[in-house]
Amino acid sequence: MAINIIVSGKSILETDAEAVYVGFFQTDEKDLKELKEFAKNVSKCIPSQVIAKVKELIAAKKFEGKKKQIYPVYLSDKKLVVAVGLGKKEEYNSYVFRQVVSCVSKNARDRKVKSYAFFLDNNWVRMNFEATAQAFGESTLLSLYKFDKLKTKDKNGNGSGNGILQTAELLIEDKKNIDPGKKAILVAQQIAECINHARDLINLPPNIATPKYIANEAKELVKKYKLKFTVLGRKEIEKNNLNLIKAVSSGSNEEAQFVILEYNGSNKAPICLVGKGITYDSGGLNLKPYVGSSASMRNMKSDMAGAASMIAVIEIAARLRLSAHIIALMPLCENMPDGKSYRCDDVIKAYNGINVEITNTDAEGRLVLADALAYAQKYKPACLIDAATLTGAASVAVGYMGACVMGSKEIVEKLKFASKDTDERIWELPLWEEYAELLDSKIGDLKNSNESSGPGTIMGGIFLKNFVEKTPWAHIDIAATATTEKDVHYTESGATGFGIRLLVEFVKKYR
Structure with a gap:
């Protein structure tokens, strides 16, 4: 209690x-x-x-x-x-x-x-x-x-x-x-209760917190608040040409779930929030090592922290009755090795028609986010923000005391103001166009990962930028802040709930 x-x-x-x-x-x-x-x-x-x-x-x-x-x-x-x-x-x-x-x-x-x-x-x-x-x-x-x-x-x-x-x-x-x-x-x-519930979801083991489990947790909110809930299963994902989500989930026995949760407390155009929801990331055929590197398979149950955070933001908005229109999109699936898994060298057509060449199956988060970001355009959003445990390079860039952010100047600046009000630190990284060349594909439109050395966290943002059209957008990489192994301020170990208060503050003040 x-x-x-x-x-x-x-x-x-x-x-x-x-x-x-x-x-x-x-x-x-x-x-x-x-x-x-x-x-x-x-x-x-x-x-x-x-x-x-x-x-x-x-x-x-x-x-x-x-x-x-x-x-x-x-x-x-x-x-x-x-x-x-x-x-x-x-x-x-x-x-x-x-x-x-x-x-x-x-x-x-x-x-x-x-x-x-x-x-x-x-x-x-x-x-x-x-x-x-x-x-x-x-x-x-x-x-x-x-x-x-x-x-x-x-x-x-x-x-x-x-x-x-x-x-x-x-x-x-x-x-x-x-x-x-x-x-x-x-x-x-009210805020802390919702954040701690999100921490529970992130801390749960992957045999319990499966895509369907997380989807059901989101569905439970509909009973408490006036929310709209939609979930696309395997057949609907395929029917809607969400081929990147389908590809990432192809090696798992757990059915992918694309959850859309909507809180409508305003008649304005919606703020669309996209949360990465990889409930377990083995790396796929580019299998992660068990321990010993930043790409370790250990604790990859937390790779759905972005999705859990978006559920919390929606719940907080509903409980506080915020004057805002929010649509959270959460692609939930596992990334597992199997005979049916997607492979390096595959070329997969994304929801928006871009042909993506797969160069690394362990760069799966950006793939499911790409389809979700492109799909979000159907709601004609005022802005788009995604949060994801995307790159280990984020911990190299700013360590574990803050998250990396990049995107449209208008949205990034508003996030910076929200950061000051909530004391959830973010640091802006550039999306220099010269780096985009590193993702050029000889046989498709775009590679999902640069094969040579480069700015890893920035490359994730540059990839995602191809799927937001002209919508004001920001990408928050919470890979270094979503969980912790040590006592850091108000958390001891495990999930932190980082970014939830930041996004709630952004939503409250967005005009």
């Missing part, structure tokens, strides 16, 4: 929470002036005895206020105050705030308390108050997620990861912000 988050105007000493977390900016114990004026630089709502204790810790070099540093300050047997480092004041921003909140929630869980409070100093608000409260709620709930649905024992919080933790209390200075804070927390809870 997820924890309950409440917003309160109680003081640090009034709250009944077992532990109260209070943030402090980094202070240099060698700077006597800075240490002397320490009390002047913190909120007047922080009790003097807490300030005195923290000042002692700084002088003793036990606590400096470095980012995410935590040190307990015991005021009595019944009142535990925990000092939390916010880092350098000049470097503090909403991104740091989210990191600190995540660190606090995990620390409270590990302390095995049933309740904790977090004091929100007005000086920490870098966005508006509602956005800060929402960030608190999102970061708390996302950081406590744990996938344990398949464990038969030692479950930790029924998938919430919070153990015995039941309540998080947000203490605010100005009581007029209580009601806006409660509304913001409610929004955060």
Whole structure:
């Protein structure tokens, strides 16, 4: 069961929470002036005895206020105050705030308390108050997620990861912000629930999360919200000349599913979102190694993270009743080796009529996306955005702290604004036309992969550009951010749900 988050105007000493977390900016114990004026630089709502204790810790070099540093300050047997480092004041921003909140929630869980409070100093608000409260709620709930649905024992919080933790209390200075804070927390809870459901889908093993399983999960939303659901199976995919999707799925016993989910909260032209949905990627006949390279077969169950993300965006839009018209298209299939598999050297006619020469069956994601992007044109979209775990090269380009984005300037710029508001980092890569020559085919119109060395992530974007016509479009490569093997902010290991908040924010503000 997820924890309950409440917003309160109680003081640090009034709250009944077992532990109260209070943030402090980094202070240099060698700077006597800075240490002397320490009390002047913190909120007047922080009790003097807490300030005195923290000042002692700084002088003793036990606590400096470095980012995410935590040190307990015991005021009595019944009142535990925990000092939390916010880092350098000049470097503090909403991104740091989210990191600190995540660190606090995990620390409270590990302390095995049933309740904790977090004091929100007005000086920490870098966005508006509602956005800060929402960030608190999102970061708390996302950081406590744990996938344990398949464990038969030692479950930790029924998938919430919070153990015995039941309540998080947000203490605010100005009581007029209580009601806006409660509304913001409610929004955060709805967003986090949808993201954590998407994380469940990504974390599920491929023998469970098959194309039909994911399609049924999308269909379940129709019962809860006023959504339109369409699914094309093997026969419909063939009938509609979605030949690239058909080719990729040809080696699998699992039937491909092309799911279209529509939320219509506006009479405007739709925003079409396309999510790659390879529920397991073995590489096909260009078989991946088991381990030992960035192209490893291990954890390729997560190659459908783009599709899971689009399901979440639609659900969030429906729950928040956003004024938007969104159509999510999700080509779901496996890429497996078999006597019926598509091969290198095959030439396959895409939905839009382009003949694609196959040079690498492990560059399958762009193939199913290409058919889906071309198919989306029938809805006359205002814009197109695809998200996909497309290239291992994305991790080389920007590492695991952000995603690569490329496409039409108008859409990319709007995504950058959404990125700032959600703290989901993206970095633009160019689609230089000179690189397009690397995909020239001698026997068809286009190769699906360049055979010589080249900018791998950019090449994926250049390939997809051939299937969007003149529609404003952006491609987001989430290969490095969709999952993680280490503790990164509000996730420990497994699926992150990266990009969902980014796209929701984009949809909310798109005009």
